[in-house]
Amino acid sequence: MKLARNFVGPLRAAALVTAVALLPATTAGFAEVDSRASPEFAKLFATYQRIKSSYVEPVEDDVLIRGAIDGMLAALDPHSSYLDGTALERLETMIDGNYQGLGISVQMDDGAVKVVSPFKGSPAEKAGIKAGDYITHLNGKLIYGLELDAAVEQMRGPAGTSIDLTIFRPGRDEPLEVTVKRGLIELEPVTWELKAGNLGVISVNEFSRDVGRDVNEAIEDLRMQAAGKLNGLVLDLRKNPGGSLDEAVALSDLFLSDGQIVSQRGRTRRDTVYYDAETYYRGDAAEGVPMIVLIDAGSASASEIVAGALQDQHRALIMGERSFGKGSVQTLLPLARDAALKLTTARYYTPSGRSVQEGGIDPDIRVPQLSDPDAVKREQYALRESDLRGHLVNEIGLEDEELEGDTKPDPRFSATAEELEKQGIEDFQLDYALKTLRHARGAAAMAARN
Numbered sequence: 001m002k003l004a005r006n007f008v009g010p011l012r013a014a015a016l017v018t019a020v021a022l023l024p025a026t027t028a029g030f031a032e033v034d035s036r037a038s039p040e041f042a043k044l045f046a047t048y049q050r051i052k053s054s055y056v057e058p059v060e061d062d063v064l065i066r067g068a069i070d071g072m073l074a075a076l077d078p079h080s081s082y083l084d085g086t087a088l089e090r091l092e093t094m095i096d097g098n099y100q101g102l103g104i105s106v107q108m109d110d111g112a113v114k115v116v117s118p119f120k121g122s123p124a125e126k127a128g129i130k131a132g133d134y135i136t137h138l139n140g141k142l143i144y145g146l147e148l149d150a151a152v153e154q155m156r157g158p159a160g161t162s163i164d165l166t167i168f169r170p171g172r173d174e175p176l177e178v179t180v181k182r183g184l185i186e187l188e189p190v191t192w193e194l195k196a197g198n199l200g201v202i203s204v205n206e207f208s209r210d211v212g213r214d215v216n217e218a219i220e221d222l223r224m225q226a227a228g229k230l231n232g233l234v235l236d237l238r239k240n241p242g243g244s245l246d247e248a249v250a251l252s253d254l255f256l257s258d259g260q261i262v263s264q265r266g267r268t269r270r271d272t273v274y275y276d277a278e279t280y281y282r283g284d285a286a287e288g289v290p291m292i293v294l295i296d297a298g299s300a301s302a303s304e305i306v307a308g309a310l311q312d313q314h315r316a317l318i319m320g321e322r323s324f325g326k327g328s329v330q331t332l333l334p335l336a337r338d339a340a341l342k343l344t345t346a347r348y349y350t351p352s353g354r355s356v357q358e359g360g361i362d363p364d365i366r367v368p369q370l371s372d373p374d375a376v377k378r379e380q381y382a383l384r385e386s387d388l389r390g391h392l393v394n395e396i397g398l399e400d401e402e403l404e405g406d407t408k409p410d411p412r413f414s415a416t417a418e419e420l421e422k423q424g425i426e427d428f429q430l431d432y433a434l435k436t437l438r439h440a441r442g443a444a445a446m447a448a449r450n
Helices: 039-054 061-074 085-096 148-155 211-225 245-254 302-312 375-380 400-404 417-422 428-449
Strands: 081-084 098-101 104-109 112-118 134-138 162-168 176-181 183-186 190-195 199-204 232-236 260-265 273-276 291-295 317-320 328-336 339-349
Touching (some): 190 211, 291 428
Antiparallel strands (some): 081 339, 112 134, 162 176, 328 339
């Protein structure tokens, strides 16, 4: 991902992408510390002194200070963190958009490494690793309780080398043993393809630099392939963990002629920012063609901004499964040349004023991924924002039933993965979206003739 470079020396505030983070560009200076220590700060210092003088073994200052910083941030929410050294370098390689490894985004879940999403086309996806999988062993060695950075460091390695993963998959009784050959991960933010009936499919895999421009080029290329008669469009945001706020706004703006896209509200009224259409582009680049947006549990943050904007503005039909539910904004605040805070500084809201925090975006039409034989079980155990310890609570106080959604089987969707495979359907959700567009076009044509 190519949002910022050279931020190790000197480190500067920048827009970043993490597993499920949304980070706008910002400028930030160093905060002055109040010299009048509070009683609570005095307790912290007293604890530090007692540990230094009485612990069974000598403890270095850097260990205690780092522990105190991590503890403060962990008390806030799962997306605020302190970054330095290896963690900062790892983030930089993700931003650059190429590294050697497996190609998965992961999250710590009560001491276990849980897969948020494999990147499309990555070695991990090709090996069958799925969102919601728990990685328990690397080359036969238990990694439960290991720091996330340490686990990720072990998973990375030279392209062409292999690593054995032991996977626990909800819904499966026995663990899975998977061997993955590491590759050079060069993420393609945008890919596209013209399908039968002059229907375009645009997949946005991450919100890195120039995604809005790339999608605009994709639309122009699809229209050219369709000899100027593009009849429908599917925007695929599944497994997209988010990224740049500016690019989420730019992508939404492509399909909206006017109106609000998203608002960002921070601690004070001065922190409220509204993002409206016609900032980046004039008019609807797709010229009003029927449009479906595909989302799933791996669609987070920036993906949810786009889906929420197009849903509230009635520009697209949202289809698939409930999204991740990350409605907060993180800002990178430099502390030193090689250290920074990734701090939650705001929440964002869809044009109608909805916060997607915890609840996510509910699709207009729920469509399960029937081509995945483990779909039902994996949806039941899917990792979402509401499952993360210490997550921000939605202000309206969502009930558990709203967070769980409708888990009853839909009689319309009863085919098995084996039956779909025999029909040549590898991706049921995409296939259903394309059939919906074809049906809508056919119905419109019949109405016009009548």
